[in-house]
Amino acid sequence: QVQLVQSGAEVMQPGASVKVSCKASGYTFTRYYIQWVRQAPGQGLEWMGWIDPNNGDTSYAHKFLDRVSMTWDTSITTAYMDLNRLRSDDTAIYYCAREFSAGGAFDVWGQGTMVSVSS
Amino acid sequence: QSALTQPASVSGSPGQSITISCTGTSSDVGSYNLVSWYQQHPGKVPKLMIYEGNKRPSGVSNRFSGSKSGNTASLTISGLQAEDEADYYCCSYAGNRLDVFGTGTTVTVL
Numbered sequence: 001q002v003q004l005v006q007s008g009a010e011v012m013q014p015g016a017s018v019k020v021s022c023k024a025s026g027y028t029f030t031r032y033y034i035q036w037v038r039q040a041p042g043q044g045l046e047w048m049g050w051i052d053p054n055n056g057d058t059s060y061a062h063k064f065l066d067r068v069s070m071t072w073d074t075s076i077t078t079a080y081m082d083l084n085r086l087r088s089d090d091t092a093i094y095y096c097a098r099e100f101s102a103g104g105a106f107d108v109w110g111q112g113t114m115v116s117v118s119s
Numbered sequence: 120q121s122a123l124t125q126p127a128s129v130s131g132s133p134g135q136s137i138t139i140s141c142t143g144t145s146s147d148v149g150s151y152n153l154v155s156w157y158q159q160h161p162g163k164v165p166k167l168m169i170y171e172g173n174k175r176p177s178g179v180s181n182r183f184s185g186s187k188s189g190n191t192a193s194l195t196i197s198g199l200q201a202e203d204e205a206d207y208y209c210c211s212y213a214g215n216r217l218d219v220f221g222t223g224t225t226v227t228v229l
Contacts, residue, residue: 044206044221047218047220048214059217095164101171103154103212103219106167
């Protein structure tokens with residue numbers, strides 16, 4: 001079946017970097033954008049950006065432009081999201097999702113990766 | 120790139136209809152019929168309920184419908200049921216290869 005499986009929870013120090021992985025299976029990896037969305041504890045969903053696994057094209061939300069990098073490895077059908085210079089307010093669940101239609105239509109989601117930033 | 124505005128909470132009795140609004144600008148909601156809606160139960164992953172303004176993915180109840188007028192998109196839930204109690208988020212294409220989510224609405228079934 002179609003699924004996205006993310007890497008496990010992380011506890012990070014402020015100023016460090018975190019890399020979250022998202023392994024796709026059950027469909028042709030290069031046919032759909034992978035989106036990244038985060039949700040701070042008790043807060044709403046926040047769009048971070050996307051990567052096109054067909055060619056590596058990316059688009060990032062303005063607030064993350066200087067701190068985020070989204071990459072991919074077609075050979076293992078895995079997308080990655082790197083966030084650097086972590087702050088306490090980056091503590092959140094980070095989700096990857098498959099976009100099947102434009103306008104935020106994400107039909108398959110990963111289980112989420114909890115990233116905690118604390119000294 | 121500001122979040123779309125949703126009411127913090129909406130409530131209704133079983134069997135009633137409720138509508139959740141999602142207000143953006145002429146740069147996002149107003150310019151494109153590319154609004155999606157998500158349902159999220161506590162501790163769960165968001166579930167796509169509506170895409171491209173008014174389309175339902177396979178398996179989503181026809182009690183859920185989407186519409187748009189000007190810069191405001193709406194999600195209507197008819198025949199409200201206890202299982203509809205959840206958080207709901209809109210999401211819109213915002214041009215320039217960007218998307219934006221709404222602030223979220225908690226639906227309570229009385």
